[in-house]
Amino acid sequence: MILLKKSGFKAITTSPMVDRINDIAWQAHQGSVAAIIQLLNEKLTKSGVRIRAVFADGVLQLLCEAAKVEQLEQSSLVEQIQHTLESIAPRHIRRIKINSRIVREQQLLWLTEIDRDRDNQLLWSQEITLAQPNVLKQLIQDLQEAQAELGQANLPDLSPLNNKAKQKKVSKVKLRSAFALCLLLSLGWIFYSQFGEQLKNLAQLDNHNSLATANTKRKESEVLSNAVNNGVSLQSDDSFAAAVRLANQASASGKTATSATQWLELAAMWQRASDLMNAVPSNHSRYQEAKIRTQLYKKYSETAQKEADKSP
Known part of the structure; x- marks a missing residue:
């Protein structure tokens, strides 16, 4: 103000x-x-x-x-x-x-x-x-914020000075701001030229690590699925946790499913997760939640089946 x-x-x-x-x-x-x-x-x-x-x-x-x-x-x-x-x-x-x-x-x-x-x-x-922000754009934004604060803090004295003195003082403020803008833009360009590729490589490395983690979880899920398909019995106390792990894997796989085969596999995973939830005993501490999840996972399985039917 x-x-x-x-x-x-x-x-x-x-x-x-x-x-x-x-x-x-x-x-x-x-x-x-x-x-x-x-x-x-x-x-x-x-x-x-x-x-x-x-x-x-x-x-x-x-x-x-x-x-x-x-x-x-x-x-x-x-x-x-x-x-x-x-x-x-x-x-x-x-x-x-x-x-x-x-x-x-x-x-x-x-x-x-x-x-x-x-x-x-x-x-x-x-x-x-999160996506890496543009370095140059960020520098410009920081400069604009700093310049706004500087402009407010260093507003010219409006006491009765003659016109030449006022214009000279305002010109100095503008000159300092223009010089600061050029300096920051130059530094930003040098920084981006020197480290831009390194920043991209770091981002790619993070993505690679995320994919490796997803592949590890997928292998664990496949082992669990084989155990269920082969009739290996699971302890009732572990069925809730096993169903959650399988549901998490199914949710991640659903983001990349495109073919009818992938959708059918996804429907089977959701159905197995529903069956595991349904096996949770009534004396389990999260039995009521397991009942809700049983129906929810079954619904997801039916949805995946419909997607398989629509896919070529």
């Missing part, structure tokens, strides 16, 4: 940093976890999903909770979260681990509780990597 008076008083300005205290989007862009949580919850409030988060070991851990399993459908929820975070482009945050479960009582150390028994604590979890 700027107040000017023609009677010769100096300009009264309000520092833009005061406004930044209440600028949630700006705080989230700077990497504030609290601001990121607020924006994500505002985005997902209509879907009934509540999000908590903590930054640990270079990874932003998100916990998504809802009253019903249907509200935590993996592919759509992950897509919404990734789109929102990439639009925020939080500084120094690239790796995101998304965890989901049916809402429970408040836990201050929820990440510790999850790490102790992830199979029985979660519906599913997935790690994503």
Whole structure:
């Protein structure tokens, strides 16, 4: 806010940093976890999903909770979260681990509780990597923000000076800003030329590691599937965890399925997961949830079967 008076008083300005205290989007862009949580919850409030988060070991851990399993459908929820975070482009945050479960009582150390028994604590979890922002574009944005703050903080004195003095003072401010812009653009171009390929290689390495992890989980799922198909008995206490692991694999495979054969395999995986959930005994601590999952997985199996019928 700027107040000017023609009677010769100096300009009264309000520092833009005061406004930044209440600028949630700006705080989230700077990497504030609290601001990121607020924006994500505002985005997902209509879907009934509540999000908590903590930054640990270079990874932003998100916990998504809802009253019903249907509200935590993996592919759509992950897509919404990734789109929102990439639009925020939080500084120094690239790796995101998304965890989901049916809402429970408040836990201050929820990440510790999850790490102790992830199979029985979660519906599913997935790690994503945010797209690398354009270095030059980021430098220009930072310069614009800094220039705006500098321009407000160093607003010319509007006391009664002669016109030449006013013009000279304003010209100096413009000259300094133009010089700073040229300097930052030059530094940005040099940095991108020197390290651009290295940044791309790092991003490719992250993707390679993610694919390797997915392949490992796929092999584990195949071993489990063979055991079920061959009639190997599973302990009733383990059927819930086994069904969750198989469902997570089926959910990941559903993103790449295109042929009729792949859809048929996917339908079989969902059906096996449903059968395992149905085998959970009534005295199990999560029996009611297992009943819900049994029907949900069966529905997914039927959907995959329909996709197989439509595929050539």
